[in-house]
Amino acid sequence: QKEVEQDPGPLSVPEGAIVSLNCTYSNSAFQYFMWYRQYSRKGPELLMYTYSSGNKEDGRFTAQVDKSSKYISLFIRDSQPSDSATYLCAFESNSGYALNFGKGTSLLVTP
């Protein structure tokens, strides 16, 4: 079983739609849960960061963590064409070792 599973898509939605992106993980040592956004030919940039189970909201973005199910989600409300990018989930343990990334989900928001 891979440590991190993420559906690569591509996912195509019309502008204004609600987008749901998901990842599952198997390592119980993961304590930090992140979503990075990566535009074409750019490096990833941090979008959302959570430490505990529950929801965290930032503008149109909501990150959800369910540690008991080892499942995290990112919701994008009122999606815009500028949201078209690859979204990477990432996980980190307390050991000091670096992030484990999912494969990324490619999202296209059409006008």
Added chain:
Amino acid sequence: EAGVAQSPRYKIIEKRQSVAFWCNPISGHATLYWYQQILGQGPKLLIQFQNNGVVDDSQLPKDRFSAERLKGVDSTLKIQPAKLEDSAVYLCASSLSGVGEKLFFGSGTQLSVL
């Protein structure tokens, strides 16, 4: 605040040649990472430095890849000799201290090995 700088942006070489990438992290960031991102996949850690010491290089193919971080600031990643499967984007990232800290990525170096 200046971001993570990487050069070159693109590099094309033939297999068995050597290549080097350079990274200048954000000023004051103690932790520096090199990631390899193959097309369609997420970044995979190659090596992590804390100041100028290596924290993790377990996934670095040490028979052909080497990296150094002199004086705890700039870093170079070298591949010698390159193989076709090394074609990827090489991303450098830095963070203040490591655990639980936000990573800042550079735009990467896109390597094509022919």
